[in-house]
Amino acid sequence: MEKRIQRVKEQLHAASYKLTPQREATLRVLLEREEDHLSAEDVYLLVKEKAPEIGLATVYRTLELLTELKVVDKINFGDGVSRYDLRKEGAKHFHHHLVCIECGAVDEIQEDLLGDVETVVESQYNFSIQDHRLTFHGICYRCQPKKD
């Protein structure tokens, strides 16, 4: 954990920003809740536990900054709020999501399923892919009708 914070600190410095206590607290929340897809509000409430004097605007600015530095991904599942996801280190690509229409859970797929598809798109449409976003909507394993 400390190592990752250290690395983000270096990234910030490289872009001539500083790792302030507020930014560090925000980052720690993101690291602790790595598996979740937190909204800005969620992050704010969690950061407040560590640093009660922080403001919502600061959290927004920090998340935006981290997005810019590609430390986090800003995702939008169409539910009206932006969510923030820590990028796996070294991951070039956005991972994929399974959104359950029953319970609303969002699961992740880490593997890159799109290798072949990308090749087709690149050549057929002469489109130079930087990133992709793939979301499946359906019913997750937890909500599958039980057969008994």
Add this chain to the structure above:
Amino acid sequence: MEKRIQRVKEQLHAASYKLTPQREATLRVLLEREEDHLSAEDVYLLVKEKAPEIGLATVYRTLELLTELKVVDKINFGDGVSRYDLRKEGAKHFHHHLVCIECGAVDEIQEDLLGDVETVVESQYNFSIQDHRLTFHGICYRCQPKKD
């Protein structure tokens, strides 16, 4: 064009809604601008040319209704506004998009590239897929650096 309007009219009636002049004007805008990905505001401004007395809320309600009937798809590219796309008739699946990070153009891919991927996801994650959304971000053919 008239045929498609007629068909939507039937769909509306089947769900006990009516094709009011405002709804028809909205639908006509969508048909005329089929290739675009219009925001609610865009649609509103265009409909206003035909039917100046229409209100923004009515456009929103109409778009919502058409989404419900699966006449249009409501898409979110993460730019803060929802966009509305007429569904190709008979299309079961959402089509895919190529979003250019240079010029902002949004192109469409009609073919379903995800058949194999879906099979993997369904079996491996025990996830019953209803729909999918795939967006590639990159540089479109128009913005490719010319080699001269």
Add this chain to the structure above:
DNA sequence: TCCAGTAATCAAAATCATTATTATATAATA
């Protein structure tokens, strides 16, 4: 150490997309 200049912060107000409300109009039905 003191100071100037910049960066970062908080709190509050502003903005933007969207939704809810309300009163009115229009159409469908008895």
Add this chain to the structure above:
DNA sequence: TATTATATAATAATGATTTTGATTACTGGA
């Protein structure tokens, strides 16, 4: 025609996000 349900326009309200203005913290010289 009287009654009821639907749809509408205009406006207000909402909720997420951004901007603003005043304040504070940090940095590198005199």
